[in-house]
Amino acid sequence: MNSSTPARLIACLLPFALAACATQATSTEHDAAAADAAEPTGDAVAPAPAAGNGLLPPVPQPPERPVAPESVTNPDLPLQQRVDAFVDYTATTYDVDRAHIRRTLAQAQHRQSIIDAMNRPAEAVRQWHEYRPIFINQARIDGGIAFYRQNRVALDRIAAETGVPAEMIVAIIGVETSYGRVTGNHRVIDALYTLAFGFPRRAPFFAGELAQLFALEKAEPQLDILALKGSYAGAMGLGQFMPSSYRLWAKDGDGDGRRDLLTHLPDVFASIANYFVVHGWERGGPVVARASLEPGREPFQPDTLDPVHPLSQLAARGYRPLAGEPVAEGATVLNFQGASGPEHWIAYRNFYVISRYNRSPMYSLAVHQLAQSIRQGSGAG
Numbered sequence: 025m026n027s028s029t030p031a032r033l034i035a036c037l038l039p040f041a042l043a044a045c046a047t048q049a050t051s052t053e054h055d056a057a058a059a060d061a062a063e064p065t066g067d068a069v070a071p072a073p074a075a076g077n078g079l080l081p082p083v084p085q086p087p088e089r090p091v092a093p094e095s096v097t098n099p100d101l102p103l104q105q106r107v108d109a110f111v112d113y114t115a116t117t118y119d120v121d122r123a124h125i126r127r128t129l130a131q132a133q134h135r136q137s138i139i140d141a142m143n144r145p146a147e148a149v150r151q152w153h154e155y156r157p158i159f160i161n162q163a164r165i166d167g168g169i170a171f172y173r174q175n176r177v178a179l180d181r182i183a184a185e186t187g188v189p190a191e192m193i194v195a196i197i198g199v200e201t202s203y204g205r206v207t208g209n210h211r212v213i214d215a216l217y218t219l220a221f222g223f224p225r226r227a228p229f230f231a232g233e234l235a236q237l238f239a240l241e242k243a244e245p246q247l248d249i250l251a252l253k254g255s256y257a258g259a260m261g262l263g264q265f266m267p268s269s270y271r272l273w274a275k276d277g278d279g280d281g282r283r284d285l286l287t288h289l290p291d292v293f294a295s296i297a298n299y300f301v302v303h304g305w306e307r308g309g310p311v312v313a314r315a316s317l318e319p320g321r322e323p324f325q326p327d328t329l330d331p332v333h334p335l336s337q338l339a340a341r342g343y344r345p346l347a348g349e350p351v352a353e354g355a356t357v358l359n360f361q362g363a364s365g366p367e368h369w370i371a372y373r374n375f376y377v378i379s380r381y382n383r384s385p386m387y388s389l390a391v392h393q394l395a396q397s398i399r400q401g402s403g404a405g
């Protein structure tokens with residue numbers, strides 16, 4: 025969802041492109057951020073209870089995606105030796121033709137602008153009252169209502185099949201790419217080649233993704249991986265899927281036998297929904313409850329977004345759902361600085377699932393609130 029510097033400057037002038045700029049300022053895109061630590065949820069000081077201390081089991085997750093071996097990513101080795109090791113690794117792991125890998129890599133280009141973008145200093149961490157208006161504003165809500173209206177049949181069908189609400193799928197697309205307006209202008213092959221061989225800190229992840237790009241091409245031979253465009257981190261399409269997510273979890277939503285996340289909207293919708301399902305989405309389950317914190321109590325700062333705390337344990341720490349808010353067993357808490365002071369939230373299993381798309385708790389709450397506004401504005405209740 026990010027583009028080179030001149031394009032970024034232009035994109036930032038467009039109201040609908042704000043997400044591309046703003047999201048980058050708060051994290052990299054959803055999958056690429058996975059290897060980095062989650063943002064803190066607040067300034068609280070109370071320690072988390074030790075595992076086994078009355079905690080519930082975490083939400084089952086798919087296996088971690090494979091990263092490339094040290095022979096590919098060790099920056100002390102000559103580039104050609106690392107490229108040779110990558111060819112071996114990819115050919116043996118995914119049964120891809122060696123000559124094809126070499127021919128393709130020979131056409132990949134190192135882009136210093138991508139390294140610069142990755143090294144750009146992070147802006148000051150925004151508080152919730154600063155972050156929220158970037159995504160929860162009338163233009164983005166109206167854009168979501170219009171997008172839902174235009175694609176209602178496919179969205180409602182996939183929502184019925186998967187249990188992931190249509191407005192949640194729309195909100196993800198709205199936050200990731202401003203409803204498909206900002207999907208990235210970098211060649212994916214250049215982005216992943218640059219980061220696999222020119223950015224040692226994240227090379228194991230990005231070389232792993234570059235290998236998965238070749239594996240994806242085997243599974244979806246209609247894709248021209250030299251022509252694919254995406255963010256500077258190699259995320260593709262309206263939902264900004266990294267190659268591993270595309271290969272493992274993308275779905276064919278229109279039944280044509282192909283998974284096309286760049287131009288086929290039903291495939292995009294089905295794939296985002298499936299990403300939620302494989303990460304534990306619970307049909308009809310609540311996302312969050314606005315909560316009260318007893319006066320005088322210290323905020324609780326859990327060390328995970330996993331919904332492992334029984335409500336009784338949170339109540340013992342002073343947190344209770346406000347009247348009329350949803351109640352479910354298994355939760356964590358969020359403490360944000362809102363426009364009118366501290367905001368406390370009890371976050372349930374489905375909030376955790378949203379956070380698997382992007383580990384930032386503020387991202388996850390923004391997606392949820394944007395989805396709610398789109399639903400209300402669509403007359404869907």
Ligand SMILES: [Ca+2]
Pocket residue numbers: 275276277278279280281282283284288291
């Ligand atoms: Ca398809």
